[in-house]
Amino acid sequence: MSHLRSNGAARSFEALFVPRARDVRLRLAARHALSGAVAGLVVGVVVAIAAWRGGATTLRASAPATALVGVGAGILFARARRWSDTEVALYLDDVTGSAEAITTAVELRKPTDGVPDREDLRRTVDAKAALALEGEPPLGPLRLRGPAVWRRVHGLGALALLAWSVVVLQPMPPPPVVAPGAPGAGTITRADVVGLERALALRHLTARDDAQHQRLEALAKDAERLRDDLRRGLPQREAQDRIARLKEAITEERLSLGGGERRAGLESATSRLGRDAATRGAAKALGDLDLQRFDEEMERIANQREAEDRASARHTLEDAAAAARRERAEDVARALDEERQSLDARARRAELLRELAEAMASSGTASEEVGKLAEDLDARASDAAARKLADAMGRALEKLTPEERERLARKLAEQRQRRGSAGAGGDLKEMADALKSPEGQKKLEERLRDMAREDMAGGESKRSQGLEDAEEGLDEAEGQLVPGGAVPLPSQGGPSHGSGSQGNGAQANGQQGSGQQGSGQQGNSSQANGAQGDTAGSGPSRGGGPGDHQGTTAPVQGDTLTSRARPKALGARGMPGSVTTFVPGRAGGSTVVPSTGDLATARGRELSGVEHSDVPEEYREQVRQYFQP
Amino acid sequence: MTTALEGQLAQAAAAVASLRDAVGRVVVGQQEVVGQVLLGLVAGGHVLLEGAPGLGKTLLVRTLAQCLDLRFSRIQFTPDLMPSDVVGTNVLVMDPAQRAAGTLFAVQKGPIFGQIVLADEINRATPKTQSALLEAMAEHAVTLAGTRHVLDEPFFVLATENPIEMEGTYPLPEAQLDRFLLKVVVPNPSEAELCEVLVRTTGRATAAPPKVMGQADVLALRSLCREVLVAEPVLRYAARLVGASEPGGPDAPPEVRRTLRFGAGVRGAQSLVLAAKAKALLDGRPHVGFQDVAAVAKPALRHRLLRSFEGEADGTSTDTIVDALLTAVPARPAHVHAESSAPVGH
Numbered sequence: 001m002s003h004l005r006s007n008g009a010a011r012s013f014e015a016l017f018v019p020r021a022r023d024v025r026l027r028l029a030a031r032h033a034l035s036g037a038v039a040g041l042v043v044g045v046v047v048a049i050a051a052w053r054g055g056a057t058t059l060r061a062s063a064p065a066t067a068l069v070g071v072g073a074g075i076l077f078a079r080a081r082r083w084s085d086t087e088v089a090l091y092l093d094d095v096t097g098s099a100e101a102i103t104t105a106v107e108l109r110k111p112t113d114g115v116p117d118r119e120d121l122r123r124t125v126d127a128k129a130a131l132a133l134e135g136e137p138p139l140g141p142l143r144l145r146g147p148a149v150w151r152r153v154h155g156l157g158a159l160a161l162l163a164w165s166v167v168v169l170q171p172m173p174p175p176p177v178v179a180p181g182a183p184g185a186g187t188i189t190r191a192d193v194v195g196l197e198r199a200l201a202l203r204h205l206t207a208r209d210d211a212q213h214q215r216l217e218a219l220a221k222d223a224e225r226l227r228d229d230l231r232r233g234l235p236q237r238e239a240q241d242r243i244a245r246l247k248e249a250i251t252e253e254r255l256s257l258g259g260g261e262r263r264a265g266l267e268s269a270t271s272r273l274g275r276d277a278a279t280r281g282a283a284k285a286l287g288d289l290d291l292q293r294f295d296e297e298m299e300r301i302a303n304q305r306e307a308e309d310r311a312s313a314r315h316t317l318e319d320a321a322a323a324a325r326r327e328r329a330e331d332v333a334r335a336l337d338e339e340r341q342s343l344d345a346r347a348r349r350a351e352l353l354r355e356l357a358e359a360m361a362s363s364g365t366a367s368e369e370v371g372k373l374a375e376d377l378d379a380r381a382s383d384a385a386a387r388k389l390a391d392a393m394g395r396a397l398e399k400l401t402p403e404e405r406e407r408l409a410r411k412l413a414e415q416r417q418r419r420g421s422a423g424a425g426g427d428l429k430e431m432a433d434a435l436k437s438p439e440g441q442k443k444l445e446e447r448l449r450d451m452a453r454e455d456m457a458g459g460e461s462k463r464s465q466g467l468e469d470a471e472e473g474l475d476e477a478e479g480q481l482v483p484g485g486a487v488p489l490p491s492q493g494g495p496s497h498g499s500g501s502q503g504n505g506a507q508a509n510g511q512q513g514s515g516q517q518g519s520g521q522q523g524n525s526s527q528a529n530g531a532q533g534d535t536a537g538s539g540p541s542r543g544g545g546p547g548d549h550q551g552t553t554a555p556v557q558g559d560t561l562t563s564r565a566r567p568k569a570l571g572a573r574g575m576p577g578s579v580t581t582f583v584p585g586r587a588g589g590s591t592v593v594p595s596t597g598d599l600a601t602a603r604g605r606e607l608s609g610v611e612h613s614d615v616p617e618e619y620r621e622q623v624r625q626y627f628q629p
Numbered sequence: 630m631t632t633a634l635e636g637q638l639a640q641a642a643a644a645v646a647s648l649r650d651a652v653g654r655v656v657v658g659q660q661e662v663v664g665q666v667l668l669g670l671v672a673g674g675h676v677l678l679e680g681a682p683g684l685g686k687t688l689l690v691r692t693l694a695q696c697l698d699l700r701f702s703r704i705q706f707t708p709d710l711m712p713s714d715v716v717g718t719n720v721l722v723m724d725p726a727q728r729a730a731g732t733l734f735a736v737q738k739g740p741i742f743g744q745i746v747l748a749d750e751i752n753r754a755t756p757k758t759q760s761a762l763l764e765a766m767a768e769h770a771v772t773l774a775g776t777r778h779v780l781d782e783p784f785f786v787l788a789t790e791n792p793i794e795m796e797g798t799y800p801l802p803e804a805q806l807d808r809f810l811l812k813v814v815v816p817n818p819s820e821a822e823l824c825e826v827l828v829r830t831t832g833r834a835t836a837a838p839p840k841v842m843g844q845a846d847v848l849a850l851r852s853l854c855r856e857v858l859v860a861e862p863v864l865r866y867a868a869r870l871v872g873a874s875e876p877g878g879p880d881a882p883p884e885v886r887r888t889l890r891f892g893a894g895v896r897g898a899q900s901l902v903l904a905a906k907a908k909a910l911l912d913g914r915p916h917v918g919f920q921d922v923a924a925v926a927k928p929a930l931r932h933r934l935l936r937s938f939e940g941e942a943d944g945t946s947t948d949t950i951v952d953a954l955l956t957a958v959p960a961r962p963a964h965v966h967a968e969s970s971a972p973v974g975h
Contacts, residue, residue: 028968081964083965086861086862087962087964087965090862090961090962090965091965091968091969093918094961094965094966094969094970095969098918099909099912099914099916099917099918099919099920099921100860100862100863100916100917100918100919101914101916101918103860103862103863104858104859104860104916104917106860107860107861107862108858118856120633120634121634121856121858121915123634124634124635124638124915125858125915125916127635128914128915128916147968147969147971148968148971
């Protein structure tokens with residue numbers, strides 16, 4: 001052991017061994033931690049590459065986290081495999097070549113049972129061990145520091161770090177191109193389908209009877225189920241099929257008045273209405289089951305100034321209702337009764353407004369607007385005109401001075417005296433009394449405002465309107481389910497901006513009339529529908545082939561934009577041609593109904609209407625698709 | 630400041646070094662043989678020397694006895710040697726005065742009563758005679774005519790075996806070979822050593838070697854040897870070596886399983902540790918190291934390993950088997966050795 005220096009004042013063994021032992025353990029722990037970090041980095045790089053290929057951006061940067069986890073695991077491993085004092089002593093003996101002097105010195109410190117302690121022996125061994133720890137190890141001083149921290153395999157860490165940097169900086173690969181599936185085979189998921197809410201509103205319609213109420217409730221529930229299923233995801237074909245069935249059911253409900261066994265009652269009523277010249281138009285509408293037009297006819301009669309037609313119409317309605325009842329068409333009779341009541345209410349309102357307008361004019365309290373609207377009521381004889389007049393009168397009354405109010409009250413009283421108590425006479429007295437005080441005036445103003453808001457349409461008309469509204473809503477909803485949307489309508493002025501977010505909303509706009517250049521349709525409504533979770537990659541491509549045609553500009557909300565086109569109006573000339581449509585069957589009648597050829601009133605269920613029309617050839621396909629259910 | 634023990638150790642090492650030098654003046658070469666013989670002396674055991682005739686075995690022992698100032702006796706074993714020739718016997722008293730006093734018989738002690746006994750060619754004597762010697766070696770006492778006579782300490786037997794002659798020999802049984810702490814193989818001298826031998830033996834007679842140590846010194850050495858410390862890892866290493874020599878043991882290497890019938894046994898482990906202690910003492914250390922155990926493994930174990938038929942047919946020597954054991958059994962735990970033998974730390 002010539003390499004060991006002789007040191008007469010050798011430091012105590014513990015003072016030399018303890019720090020050496022700590023160094024050895026620390027270096028081992030450092031190596032394990034470094035190995036753990038390298039292993040973590042390698043795993044992180046593998047994860048990063050897999051994430052890069054799979055398009056998971058967040059996972060791509062996870063390598064430092066896995067390296068930290070590796071460090072922690074390495075430290076835990078080092079703790080579990082911590083060297084005992086004996087193992088450290090054996091290591092130091094080996095590197096110092098001290099023939100296990102250090103190990104013997106460590107072993108001497110362990111408690112021994114029954115073995116006498118030799119102090120001189122311990123001191124001698126300690127001196128040898130201390131000499132070994134202080135001396136120059138045969139293979140150089142570095143050996144005494146402890147095991148190597150760095151191993152060649154740790155070089156993998158640098159490589160892993162480099163590889164990870166490359167992966168992180170690499171741009172993400174483009175998503176794989178998904179081939180479009182068969183038409184309608186894809187699943188559609190929509191969080192919110194515009195238009196379905198109008199079908200849901202059917203449950204709020206006032207039904208003619210309990211049976212219809214239940215049917216309307218069932219329709220609303222079907223619409224609700226459809227909405228919920230679309231939120232979860234539904235095959236496109238199934239969605240379209242359910243919408244079509246829902247529309248058929250709504251149409252059937254809309255045409256249910258006087259159906260089946262009550263047909264005779266409907267025809268009797270129609271026939272009775274047709275005998276009266278005043279109600280001939282209404283009879284035709286009722287025969288067509290166009291209850292809105294029927295109500296419009298009654299509205300006109302009710303609001304016109306002449307009372308003879310009104311009395312005749314009332315009488316005719318009574319007779320028609322009776323005729324329907326005789327044929328056991330109670331629903332038709334009830335509808336006619338409702339319409340008669342509506343006729344009376346409208347007439348009364350119109351009469352009242354006329355009397356008030358006359359009183360205001362003669363008392364000098366009428367505004368110019370009131371005068372014009374009163375003339376308009378006479379000209380148009382419509383509820384809208386009456387409501388506008390009532391609204392204008394209400395506003396005019398607000399501005400009356402007390403003297404004007406008194407003057408008006410006097411005029412009303414005079415008119416009442418002339419008319420007597422029949423008809424609107426009672427109302428005139430009431431109004432005159434009300435105008436005697438400011439509080440009464442306020443009540444009169446309130447009543448006029450109520451008149452301005454009041455909808456006096458007949459029950460069947462409202463129901464028919466609601467059902468038709470629901471049908472239009474389903475049309476709109478159906479348009480949102482079709483990838484690519486409906487085909488754009490031609491416009492002479494060129495393409496106009498449309499609302500991309502509304503997808504096929506322009507389809508509804510286009511139904512407002514062929515004379516209008518409706519807002520253009522986005523051919524790429526897959527972009528519009530993309531936010532709603534549509535299947536990617538579907539839809540037609542303008543440029544040919546599948547691909548992303550989303551562009552870089554945001555969609556434009558075109559519903560407020562006006563078209564810059566200056567198209568030539570086609571005029572009101574209807575296009576001749578025959579139209580095949582759904583017509584309620586009549587005994588002895590023909591199912592071929594000649595139409596006016598006016599495509600402006602064509603409905604979505606009129607088939608082949610395009611074929612015999614005068615629509616230019618190049619537009620026929622697009623128009624045909626437009627009218628397809 | 631050195632302790633008293635360190636002084637003792639230094640003195641012991643110096644004394645043994647002097648002894649080695651003194652022997653070296655007479656015996657040419659054979660440094661390792663001399664060292665192993667001294668190990669046996671210090672450890673308190675007996676040594677079996679095996680070598681061809683004329684290699685200086687007897688000279689070595691005689692010289693050692695001269696240097697130690699101990700009573701030397703030589704027993705030349707022959708086939709007709711009787712046990713009484715070894716241990717002694719009762720003889721008839723011829724002196725009339727003693728006879729008149731009633732003493733008819735007197736004990737005539739045999740050569741076994743020496744302190745250093747050379748049992749030359751022990752394998753030529755009959756087993757009965759061998760056993761008389763071996764009994765004395767084990768018990769350090771002899772019984773003559775019913776009277777037990779304790780042999781003087783130190784009692785150190787060096788037996789020799791001639792591996793050439795096979796006819797008319799009685800090889801020592803394994804159980805009795807166990808009595809010897811070490812078996813030392815005396816090799817042939819190198820050319821230079823042979824030349825030196827020729828010079829010394831064919832020229833003028835050399836002077837007698839000086840007396841270096843006495844009885845007390847030898848006994849002190851033996852006592853000090855027992856004090857040498859063995860750390861538990863070193864003890865376990867010796868135990869693992871002996872355990873691996875058992876062919877049926879779980880840690881036996883393939884070489885052992887193939888070539889051995891019996892392993893070194895408990896006495897082998899004891900010899901290993903004692904010899905390692907003596908080695909450490911002769912190196913001036915109060916503690917035993919792994920290399921001490923490895924250095925004495927062959928002399929301590931070679932005569933205790935019983936070869937199987939395959940081992941004998943192969944001609945595999947026990948030294949080869951001991952080498953296989955030393956290779957297969959690591960001194961330190963693997964994880965510690967891996968660190969200490971790894972490239973330099975940073």
